[in-house]
Amino acid sequence: MQPTLDELLAQPRPSRDEIVNVDEPTRKWVLFELSGHRFGLPGEQVREIFSRAKVFSVPGCPPSMEGVINVRGDIETVIRPHTLLNLSEVEPDRASSILIGRGAELSSGIRVDRVVDLVDLPESAIHPLPATLPQEWRPLATGVLAHDERVVTLLDLAELLKAYARGMG
Amino acid sequence: MNALATLDVVLFQAAGRLMALPASQVRACRAGKGLEPSVPLIETLLATAMPETPYSMLLEVVTRKNAFSCLVGAPVTLHTVPAHDIHPLPPLLAARLSLVGPRALIVLPEDHSHPEPILLIDAERFGMTSA
Numbered sequence: 442m443q444p445t446l447d448e449l450l451a452q453p454r455p456s457r458d459e460i461v462n463v464d465e466p467t468r469k470w471v472l473f474e475l476s477g478h479r480f481g482l483p484g485e486q487v488r489e490i491f492s493r494a495k496v497f498s499v500p501g502c503p504p505s506m507e508g509v510i511n512v513r514g515d516i517e518t519v520i521r522p523h524t525l526l527n528l529s530e531v532e533p534d535r536a537s538s539i540l541i542g543r544g545a546e547l548s549s550g551i552r553v554d555r556v557v558d559l560v561d562l563p564e565s566a567i568h569p570l571p572a573t574l575p576q577e578w579r580p581l582a583t584g585v586l587a588h589d590e591r592v593v594t595l596l597d598l599a600e601l602l603k604a605y606a607r608g609m610g
Numbered sequence: 611m612n613a614l615a616t617l618d619v620v621l622f623q624a625a626g627r628l629m630a631l632p633a634s635q636v637r638a639c640r641a642g643k644g645l646e647p648s649v650p651l652i653e654t655l656l657a658t659a660m661p662e663t664p665y666s667m668l669l670e671v672v673t674r675k676n677a678f679s680c681l682v683g684a685p686v687t688l689h690t691v692p693a694h695d696i697h698p699l700p701p702l703l704a705a706r707l708s709l710v711g712p713r714a715l716i717v718l719p720e721d722h723s724h725p726e727p728i729l730l731i732d733a734e735r736f737g738m739t740s741a
Contacts, residue, residue: 497726500627501658501709509700509715509727516715516727518702549702606705 465563470586471540472560472593473553476528479593481586482542482551486598489541490556494519496539505610510539510550517541519550522601525610527577544599547606551598562586567595580604615693619716619730623663623683624652628728630716633688635671635733642668642681652682655736657710673734691716696730711735 444452469484489512496519498508507519519539523530531537531554539550567584574582574594581604584595604610618633629652642649642665651665663683670679697715699707713732718724 499703499707499715499727499729500625501656501707501712501729502703503706503708506702506706509703511717511720514694516697516700516717518700520702547701549700602702606702608706 465565467561467563470560470562470593470595472557472588473538473540474555474557475523475526475553476531478526478528479557479588479591480553481593481595482540482598483595484559486544487540487542488548491539491541491550494539494550503610505605507533507552512541517548517550519552520605520610521552522605522610525577525601525605526581527575542598542602544597544601545603547599547602549602549605551601558588560588616690617693617696618688618690620669620686621689621724621728622652622667622669622686624656625658626663628724628726630689630691630728630730631669631671631733632730635673636669637672637677638670639686640668640670642666649679649681652680655680655711656731657708671733673736675734676736691718695719 470481471484471487471490472479472481494510496508496510502508505521505524507521509516509518521530533552536555538553538556540553541550542548566586568586569584570579570582571585578594581596581600582594583597586593586595619630620633620636620639621628621630649668665681666684667682667686668679669682669686671677695716695718697717699712699714709729711731711733712729713735714730716728716730
């Protein structure tokens with residue numbers, strides 16, 4: 442004799458632990474533009490994004506350092522990575538943002554021309570550096586991916602900040 | 611607030627900006643007009659080629675090893691700064707700053723008359739001999 446529907450629904454169900462997750466792990470990326478080129482930083486290296494923030498200049502800074510900002514009591518530098526990446530400078534406008542990031546015990550604000558997207562991407566979406574990648578980007582890049590039919594170069598913020606601290610850019 | 615929670619600083623103009631020295635490093639301040647030209651300008655000590663300040667005050671600076679004078683821009687004022695408004699130089703700023711002497715940044719509340727960060731100079735870092 443078949444069980445009734447009530448009896449069927451009352452039966453213990455298989456534990457969720459028995460469900461095998463076949464999804465590929467993903468990683469968050471912050472995608473942005475610098476001088477018309479698209480770049481990405483790992484989400485875990487970007488703490489905050491400011492679309493508007495008062496930047497105070499400090500005498501004696503290199504031209505690629507805009508100055509400092511006050512992030513709720515923490516003083517952070519704001520750098521423009523254009524020179525480090527051998528890109529032409531773009532004057533900050535209403536579309537520009539400051540990414541507050543941390544890597545290799547260094548932290549700083551990074552001025553970007555425009556934040557494009559925040560995305561979750563599987564590891565399989567990331568490809569090795571192509572031979573055509575500019576030489577200046579290679580020590581700072583970890584891979585490339587395609588997004589909106591554009592090539593995005595993924596950067597390691599720790600390497601970028603270390604290079605800047607060494608006097609590059 | 612106890613004594614360790616504040617720092618007395620002497621504010622002055624240098625390179626067109628407001629800067630500070632710990633008051634403990636300033637022995638005296640007087641009018642600097644008509645002084646012998648051997649007294650260095652503060653910009654010379656800071657190793658900056660930025661536009662000079664009109665000098666009108668002379669600071670007598672004392673460090674653990676030296677005592678010297680330098681010319682700074684007026685006004686020269688004494689302020690007591692809460693410790694929480696004194697910040698270490700951010701690492702990239704410390705790495706790339708071309709000036710000699712900066713040790714920290716004083717960042718006063720935004721509604722203060724000096725909302726811009728003020729470089730706090732440590733005269734011990736000038737490394738000059740007695741002048």
